[in-house]
Amino acid sequence: MENYQYTAVERFLRYVQIDTQSDPQSKANPSTEKQKDLSRLLVQELHEMGVTDAELDEWGYVYATLPANTDKANVPTICFCSHVDTSPDVTGAGVKPLIHKNWDGTDIELPERRAAGEPAQVIRVADHPDLKNQVGNDIITASGTTLLGADNKAGVAEIMDAAHYLLTHPDVKHGRIRLLFTPDEEVGRGTEKVDIQKLGADFGYTIDGEALGTLEDETFSADAVTITIQGVSTHPGFAKGKLENALKIAADLLASLPKDALSPETTEDKEGFVHPTRLEGNQDQAVVEFIIRDFTEAGLHEKETYLHNQLNDVLMAYPGSSAKFMVKQQYRNMKDVLDQHPAVVENALEAIRRVGLSAERRSIRGGTDGSRLSFMGLPCPNIFAGEHAFHSRQEWVSVQDMQAAVDVIVHVAQVWEERA
CATH class of the missing domain: 3.30.70.360 (Alpha-Beta Plaits)
Structure with missing residues (x-):
C-alpha cells in the first residue's frame, strides 16, 4: 500500500470525541442511545465513499457491503466487525486525544490532571512493556481524565480506512465483503440483536485485539x-x-x-x-x-x-x-468453532505475514463479539487493532500499528480471493 494516504488516524481522532459509553444496568437496545451518534456518522461516511446499502437498524447495528470485484464466483463472503461502544469502567465523555509524535521512549505524562492541580496521570514504560516496541512511533493517548476509546474505535477506524482503500483501488481483487459495527460489546450484548441471515457472511474477523501482528483464536x-x-x-x-x-x-x-x-x-x-x-x-x-x-x-x-x-x-x-x-x-471459547474451520485463521496469519510482520497466535483473557458470532454460525477470530491498556485512563495506540492493521484487513480480503 505504498503512497497511500491513510485515513484511519483522522477518523479515529474524530470518533473518540463522540461519547459512546454503554451501560450494563440498562435494559434498552442499545443500552445507551448515544452509541448511535457514532453509528450514524459511520453510515454517513460510508455513503460518502459510495457504499449505497450502508444502514443503521433500530438496535444500533450498522450493516454495509463492499461488492465483489473478482471474476471468481466461489469466493466466500468475509465480514469485518468492530464495536462502537466504550467501557462503562471509565468515562468516555469529553475525550481529548493527544498525539505524542516520534516518541522517545520515556514515560508519557498526561497533562490534564496536573493542570487541575491533581497528581499527574503517567503511562510508565515499566508498566506497559509493549511500549518498548514503539520508540520513534507516534503514540495517541487521552489527556488523563478519560479513557481514549481505542477499544474499539481503533478497529472501527481501521475497517473504515480499509474500506476506503478497497473502494479507491479496484485493482485489488476481493470477494463480497460485509461490514458490521455493533453496540454494547463492553456489556456482553454486542451480538444480541445481530441478524446473521441479513449479514450473510461465511467467515468473519473482529478487529479488536492488542499487540501488532497478533491474532487471537481462543477466548475465555x-x-x-x-x-x-x-x-x-x-x-x-x-x-x-x-x-x-x-x-x-x-x-x-x-x-x-x-x-x-x-x-x-x-x-x-x-x-x-x-x-x-x-x-x-x-x-x-x-x-x-x-x-x-x-x-x-x-x-x-x-x-x-x-x-x-x-x-x-x-x-x-x-x-x-x-x-x-x-x-x-x-459466551464460550471460540476455539471450539475455529478449529473446525482452519482456513479462517490461516488466511489471517498469511495476511499478517504479507504485511511484513511476525504473525503470532494468542489466547485472550477476555471475549469479543467474535466469541458469540462463532457460535452463531460465523467463525470469527480476532485481529489486532493496536489498542493497549483498555478500560483505563492510560489507554494508548500507535499511529503505525493502526496503519498496519489497515494493511492486514486489505490483505485478508486479497488472500481469500486468491485462495478461492
Whole structure:
C-alpha cells in the first residue's frame, strides 16, 4: 500500500470525541442511545465513499457491503466487525486525544490532571512493556481524565480506512465483503440483536485485539452468576437475636474468597477466576453479581461449584436467611468453532505475514463479539487493532500499528480471493 494516504488516524481522532459509553444496568437496545451518534456518522461516511446499502437498524447495528470485484464466483463472503461502544469502567465523555509524535521512549505524562492541580496521570514504560516496541512511533493517548476509546474505535477506524482503500483501488481483487459495527460489546450484548441471515457472511474477523501482528483464536468461556440473598429484617432497636443483615452476609461471602488466587488480580495465562462486579441491597435483601471465567466449560463449572459452596458455608451462620444462585451463560471459547474451520485463521496469519510482520497466535483473557458470532454460525477470530491498556485512563495506540492493521484487513480480503 505504498503512497497511500491513510485515513484511519483522522477518523479515529474524530470518533473518540463522540461519547459512546454503554451501560450494563440498562435494559434498552442499545443500552445507551448515544452509541448511535457514532453509528450514524459511520453510515454517513460510508455513503460518502459510495457504499449505497450502508444502514443503521433500530438496535444500533450498522450493516454495509463492499461488492465483489473478482471474476471468481466461489469466493466466500468475509465480514469485518468492530464495536462502537466504550467501557462503562471509565468515562468516555469529553475525550481529548493527544498525539505524542516520534516518541522517545520515556514515560508519557498526561497533562490534564496536573493542570487541575491533581497528581499527574503517567503511562510508565515499566508498566506497559509493549511500549518498548514503539520508540520513534507516534503514540495517541487521552489527556488523563478519560479513557481514549481505542477499544474499539481503533478497529472501527481501521475497517473504515480499509474500506476506503478497497473502494479507491479496484485493482485489488476481493470477494463480497460485509461490514458490521455493533453496540454494547463492553456489556456482553454486542451480538444480541445481530441478524446473521441479513449479514450473510461465511467467515468473519473482529478487529479488536492488542499487540501488532497478533491474532487471537481462543477466548475465555464466560458465565455470569447472580446471588440474591434474603436476610431477616427487623427494627435495629429491637434486633438482638433476630436481625440477619443481608449486606453483612454478602460481605462475609466476599471476604471468604481467596486473597492470593482465583481473582483477576492474581491470575494469568490460562488461569480462570471468580470476580465480583456489583453489590447492591439493604439489610433485608442484597444482590451480588459475579463474572466467572475459564478457558474450559469444566473449569467454569468447577468455579461455580466453589462459589456455591462458599455461599452455603456462609449461610450456616445465618439460619433464618436464604439465597438464590443463578447462572447465566455469556459466551464460550471460540476455539471450539475455529478449529473446525482452519482456513479462517490461516488466511489471517498469511495476511499478517504479507504485511511484513511476525504473525503470532494468542489466547485472550477476555471475549469479543467474535466469541458469540462463532457460535452463531460465523467463525470469527480476532485481529489486532493496536489498542493497549483498555478500560483505563492510560489507554494508548500507535499511529503505525493502526496503519498496519489497515494493511492486514486489505490483505485478508486479497488472500481469500486468491485462495478461492
